[in-house]
Amino acid sequence: MFGHFGNGAGNGGKNGGNGALVELAGIRKVYETGPVTVEALSGVDLTLRAGEFVSVVGPSGSGKSTLMNIVGCLDTPTGGSYRLKGEEVGRFTLDRLAEVRNRRIGFVFQNFNLLPQLSAFENVELPLLFAGMATRARRERAEELLTEVGLADRMRHKPTELSGGQMQRVAIARALACRPDLILADEPTGNLDSSSGRDILHVFEDLWQAGHTLLVITHDPAIAQRAPRSVTVEDGRIVADN
Amino acid sequence: MTFRHYLLQLLRDVRSQKLRTFLTLFGIVWGTAAVTLMLAFGQGLHGKLIASIKGLGENIVIAWPSRTSKAWDGLGRGRRIRVTDEDLEKVRREVPLITRLSGEYSAWNLRFRVGRKVFIPGMSGTNAEFGVMRNLNPTTGGRFVDDADVSHRRRVVFLGDKLKSDLFGVDEAVGSEVVINGVPFVVIGVLAEKDQDSSYNNRDNDRANLPASTFKAMYNRAYVDNFVFQVAERDDAVAAKKEVIASLARTHRFDPEDTEAVGMWDTNENLEFMDTFMLGFRLFLGIVGTLTLVVGGIGVSNIMHVVVEERTKEIGLKMALGAKRRFVVGQILFETLALTAIGGVLGLGIAWTVCASFPAAAIEYVGSPVISAQVATITTGVLGLIGFLAGFFPARTAASLDPVEALRL
Ligand SMILES: Nc1ncnc2c1ncn2[C@@H]1O[C@H](COP(=O)(O)OP(=O)(O)OP(=O)(O)O)[C@@H](O)[C@H]1O
Ligand SMILES: [Mg+2]
Numbered sequence: 001m002f003g004h005f006g007n008g009a010g011n012g013g014k015n016g017g018n019g020a021l022v023e024l025a026g027i028r029k030v031y032e033t034g035p036v037t038v039e040a041l042s043g044v045d046l047t048l049r050a051g052e053f054v055s056v057v058g059p060s061g062s063g064k065s066t067l068m069n070i071v072g073c074l075d076t077p078t079g080g081s082y083r084l085k086g087e088e089v090g091r092f093t094l095d096r097l098a099e100v101r102n103r104r105i106g107f108v109f110q111n112f113n114l115l116p117q118l119s120a121f122e123n124v125e126l127p128l129l130f131a132g133m134a135t136r137a138r139r140e141r142a143e144e145l146l147t148e149v150g151l152a153d154r155m156r157h158k159p160t161e162l163s164g165g166q167m168q169r170v171a172i173a174r175a176l177a178c179r180p181d182l183i184l185a186d187e188p189t190g191n192l193d194s195s196s197g198r199d200i201l202h203v204f205e206d207l208w209q210a211g212h213t214l215l216v217i218t219h220d221p222a223i224a225q226r227a228p229r230s231v232t233v234e235d236g237r238i239v240a241d242n
Numbered sequence: 243m244t245f246r247h248y249l250l251q252l253l254r255d256v257r258s259q260k261l262r263t264f265l266t267l268f269g270i271v272w273g274t275a276a277v278t279l280m281l282a283f284g285q286g287l288h289g290k291l292i293a294s295i296k297g298l299g300e301n302i303v304i305a306w307p308s309r310t311s312k313a314w315d316g317l318g319r320g321r322r323i324r325v326t327d328e329d330l331e332k333v334r335r336e337v338p339l340i341t342r343l344s345g346e347y348s349a350w351n352l353r354f355r356v357g358r359k360v361f362i363p364g365m366s367g368t369n370a371e372f373g374v375m376r377n378l379n380p381t382t383g384g385r386f387v388d389d390a391d392v393s394h395r396r397r398v399v400f401l402g403d404k405l406k407s408d409l410f411g412v413d414e415a416v417g418s419e420v421v422i423n424g425v426p427f428v429v430i431g432v433l434a435e436k437d438q439d440s441s442y443n444n445r446d447n448d449r450a451n452l453p454a455s456t457f458k459a460m461y462n463r464a465y466v467d468n469f470v471f472q473v474a475e476r477d478d479a480v481a482a483k484k485e486v487i488a489s490l491a492r493t494h495r496f497d498p499e500d501t502e503a504v505g506m507w508d509t510n511e512n513l514e515f516m517d518t519f520m521l522g523f524r525l526f527l528g529i530v531g532t533l534t535l536v537v538g539g540i541g542v543s544n545i546m547h548v549v550v551e552e553r554t555k556e557i558g559l560k561m562a563l564g565a566k567r568r569f570v571v572g573q574i575l576f577e578t579l580a581l582t583a584i585g586g587v588l589g590l591g592i593a594w595t596v597c598a599s600f601p602a603a604a605i606e607y608v609g610s611p612v613i614s615a616q617v618a619t620i621t622t623g624v625l626g627l628i629g630f631l632a633g634f635f636p637a638r639t640a641a642s643l644d645p646v647e648a649l650r651l
Contacts, residue, residue, distance in 0.1 A: 074562055075646045095566050102564020113559050113649065117254050129247055130564040174563070 020083075021181055021213055022048040022071055027080035029066050029236075040066040042236040043080070048215060050181065053208040055224045056217045058233035064217045065186055067233065071215065072107060072184045073100045085181065102130050106175030108185035112167040114159040120146060120170045121155040127177040145173040149203065165196030172203055176212075183207065185216040189223065201226060244569065248576040255549065255577065266545045267585045270625075273535030274589025275596075278621045280531035282597055282611035284524035290437070290609025291520065295512050297438030297446075299376045301476055303483055304442055304507045306468045307490075311502035315495045323494050323503050324465040327454070333471075336489040339482040341474050344372035345466035347457045348443060354450065355421040356409040363405050364443050365422075365450040367457020373400070375472045377436060378446060384416045384431025391430070391453040398456075399427040404447040406432045420450075425460065427452070440512065442468070479510050532624050538585070539628035546578050546636035557640050558648020567641040574640050578633025579626075586625045590618070 029041040040063045069075035082089040114123045124142040149169040189197035232240035256263045307325040347367040354361045373386030406415045415429045473482045491498040597611045
C-alpha cells in the first residue's frame, strides 16, 4: 500500500555509523512546578534502528509521552544525550529543530490535532508548506497521500465532517507528508472505537512493511502484540525491552 | 505559497469574528481619519494664513521716514527726516539688493463722487512697481497704474474692490469717471479680491491708487509719507534694510545706527513668526491625531494578543509540524498589518471625502484642507509603524510558545 513512499527499508544504511536512527543515553526530564519537582524521566537509554516497529507501554504518568516529545524534538531533555542519525540534537538551533520536526519526524496524536478550519487536503499540505514546497508539487503530494490512506473522496471535507478513524488517517497522511525517517504516535487509537482502531493498526503495519520506522505509545494490547519490539516504561525508566 | 496561506487565514478570521474585526478596524479607521484630517486642516490653515500675509506683499519692507533720536554730525536729535523721490532713486542706485521700490503719498480727506454717491476712502499716489509689490492685481479688463500714467501725470485711478462696489455697485467701473475733490479721474482698474491679514493704512479693498506724479502735483506734495521696497529672497531683507538706512543716512546726515530716523516694517517677520507658530500648531495637531491612532493600534494589539491566545494550540501544532518561528511571527504580523492597512485605506478615504466635500463657506475661515503628499506620507508612515508595533509584541508571544505546552491544551 505504501510501497512507493520512497522510504524503503534500505535507508538504514544512511544512518549513523552504527546504523542507529535514534540513540538516547541517560535522558532525564525534570519538571519544576513551584515547590514540587517531578522527575518524568530518570535516565532512559534507548536505541531505535531504521525500519523498526516499537511499541511503548506503561502505566499512566510513567513518562511515555514525555519520552516521545523528546524523541520528536518537541521538548528538550534536562540531561543526557540524544543523537538523531548520529547528530547531537542538543546542539541544534530552534530553526534546525523545526526543520527536523518537519522533514524527519511525523507525529500522530491521540486527539488527531487537525486544524478544524482547514480541509483534510489543507491539513496534509501544511508540513509541505513549511518545507517550502512549490504549490503544484504540494498539491500533487497531498492528493497522493490522501489517496493512499483511502480518503480520495474526502479531501475537501473539514475534520468535523469526518469520522474519528478518517481523521486519524488524515493525521497519518500529514505525518508522512515530508517522507520522515521516523513516525511517532502517542496512543493513536486511544480515541477510536475498536473497529477504527483495528483499521489504524493495519495502516501502521502497512507502513512498517513499506520500510517505515515506527514508535507507537499504546495502551492497546492489540498494537503491543503486533509490534515485534515492545518497550515498557515505569516511573520514568525503561523496565523491559523485548 | 506562504502568503496565500496567511491570506486565507486572515479571511477565515475576519469571517468568523465579524464584530471583533469591525471594532478593530473602527479604531484604525478613526485614528487614520483623525491624523489625516488634523494634518490636512493644519496644512490648509497654514496655506490660508500665508496667502493672507502675502496679500500685503511678498518679501517687502515698508518704511516711514520719521525723526532722529540721536545727535549726529553736529545736528541735534528730534530732527525730521523728509524723503523725496530723488532720495529714493539714489537708494535704488546704491542698494542693488532692492528689486522694486516705490514712494507712497497718502491722503485721507478726499471726496470721491460717482453720481450722487460720495465716499472718503484712503488713497495713495505710487509708481507702477507698487502694484506688483503689494499684489494689487486687477480684475480682467483693468490694470494698475503704469509708467506712462506716471510720466504723463494722467488723471487715472485704480480702485479697491469694496470701494468700487460702494461707488458703482455691480456696474462696470473701468473707463468710467470718478470725481475726486471736484476733478474727474478715469478708472483704469479694479482690485481682484484677495486675502489680506495685515495692513498699515487700510485694507487694499477699500482704497484707491493714483500715479504718484499726479498726486504730487494735484495735492502739492514734495515728500513721501512712506516708501515700500522689495527684495528677491527673504534672506536679503535684513541686509537691504541696513543699506537703505545707510543710503538715507548719508543723504540726510543722520546716524546709520539710529533706529528711529526711518521706521521699518519687514513683513517677512510676520511670515517667520507665522511659520514657527504654525509648525508648533501642526505638530500639536499631528501628535493629537497620532495619539488617536495609537489608541487604535493598542486595540489592534489587544485583539492580536487574543488571537494568539485563541490560537495557542494551532500555533503549537504548526510548530510541531515544522513551522519556523519566522512563519509564526510572519503570520501574526501579516494579519496585523493587513488589518491596519485596510483600516488605513478606509480612514484615508473618509478623510479624503471630508476634504473634498468641505463647504466653501468654511474654507474662507480655515482654508481648504489638503491631503498633500506630505500628509499622506506621514499618515502612512505612522500607520505602518503602529501596525508593526501592534503586531510585533503578540507575534513575539506567539513565537516563544512552547509547542509541548501549547499542544497539551
Ligand atoms: N508540564 C509538566 N509539568 C509538570 N509535570 C509534568 C508535566 N508534563 C508531564 N508531567 C509529569 O511527568 C510525568 C510523566 O508524564 P507523561 O505525560 O509523560 O506520562 P504518560 O506516560 O504519557 O501518561 P499517560 O499514559 O497518562 O499519557 C507525570 O507524572 C506528569 O504528571
Ligand atoms: Mg501520555
